[in-house]
Amino acid sequence: MKTITILSGKGGVGKSSFAASLSIVLAEKYKIVAADCDVDAPNLGLLLGIKKFKNLKRISTNYKAFINEKIVKCKNKNKLSDICAFHAITIEEGIPAINKFLCEGCGACKLLCPEGIELRKVKNAKILETSTKYGFYLVSGQLEIGESGSGKIVEVIKEKAKRIGEKIKADFIVIDSSAGIGCQVIASVRESDFVVGITEPTPSGLNDLRRALSVVEHFKIPSGLVINKFDMNKTFTKKIERFAKEKNISILGKIPYDIRFVEALVNLTPLILYAKEYQNLFNKIKDNILSIL
């Protein structure tokens, strides 16, 4: 079982749309599990036609600190505000208060005031395992509003996808990661076998791709590029191709700009089913990935 992770750095360049179509072409020949690891703003389920998210399982990967009445006796209470690396503790009239939106649950404050502070597990996400109408499973997650710990939620989703994959003897796990290069992306990339970097020919697209690929390099994982909307700015597409050559990364495919991408999104239909002439292109991208893997 091999894991293919899709990332981009920049948001909105087409990660989820690409992941949906790639999963469908892969599933024609192989057993796959798709995993939506963008837990802040999960969209892969929507694109795979899952309208109602049923049988959600609430999970907890995080703690938060709570202050109780014994805090008045803690001799260290005035140090709490300085110790908190996340600026979550303020002291008002000698009594500490915790801003729950900033607390990361590291527990440093509890070590200073073991009696006056409790660390409680918080249910910070919902996890969904479901079959899709395209014949493969999807594992998806949703961070609860205002909660933290997205990297650890990604790890839970990956673990679940792996378990399903082992059970059904899957050939591939396809991971749709989040925008950015932070904890979610790092958790997505870790232990992947191949990374598809998707980008668009704009200054931000290339800049963010560069940053995202430096994370991939850190883990020494092979990667390939897909240039989306490549015909919107051909000069910049050339720049991306030069960058790929310098880095010795192969271009897996180039997707033209097409208004039907937006129409497919609005209709919540994966692109290759909405505009069937793209099936060849996606098959080619798939073959290119498999030839490197």
Place this chain on the structure above:
Amino acid sequence: MVEERNKMKIAITGGKGGTGKSTIATALSYKLAKTKKVLLLDLDVDCPNDDLILGIKTEKVKDVESMIPKFDYKKCVKCGLCSKVCREHAIVFVKGNFPFVIPEQCIGCKACKIACPRNAIGERKQKIGEIFTSSEGKFTLISGKMRPGIEESSLVVNAVKKFSEQYEKNYDYVIIDTAAGTHCPVISALLGCDIAIGITEPTPLGEHDLGLILKLTKNLKIQTYVIINKSNMGNKKLIENLIRKCRTEIIAEIPYSKEIEKNYSAGKPVEHESINQIARKIEQLNLSVFRNKNFKV
């Protein structure tokens, strides 16, 4: 002494990536700076692009550092408590051996240092990011950039916010460009803002993610307005229905245009009637209304 201005802090956010947050944040700042003093904070520290979009050169002014443990192996008795209290699993401890830290995973919380019974843990600094600035006329940009490989983006966001605090009093508007999503770095960027503007696109994905950000800003008690970008591409009704449910208001619609796309690709701030409209709307807002309602941090 400079008189403290009654600055207004406006966050540009939206949940979904690529809806035009940075394009609108830069265009709006550029427009407002024609008459007022504007400070733009690029708090998308994973992928900061405001300088690229504006086509300006920035200068590095500061490293962002975070604490990581420094073990004094002469004092260490290999008890393993430091590893046990570390919730990020950043300290590796194998029985009989000295503990060591995986720097990228450390969030600098100091729990290990507090827990160590032998006082064997000191502090050293690791660089987790950089702060850049650029200034011209009435406009200043401060951007945070996280070092790739670091996981905790919100540490860099908080450091940039702290750095910019000293300058904010000199400005009429502080515009904050947030990252995509709804997690810690976005929450850190939103806290302390007077209002937020959610940028979305008329697709089910745009609607879904805008719904999440509206829930988040409701929890944070930050009044949030909405801008529909690429308003002529997709199905606007999706957003309009959501807006009605969430009792907010669409303050502008920006149609997709080749002209905007071209400026964007070329690294020039976008000038468009819809941006002027947003600027007018902001100039009309009465700050005191929000200040009284907002969450105190």
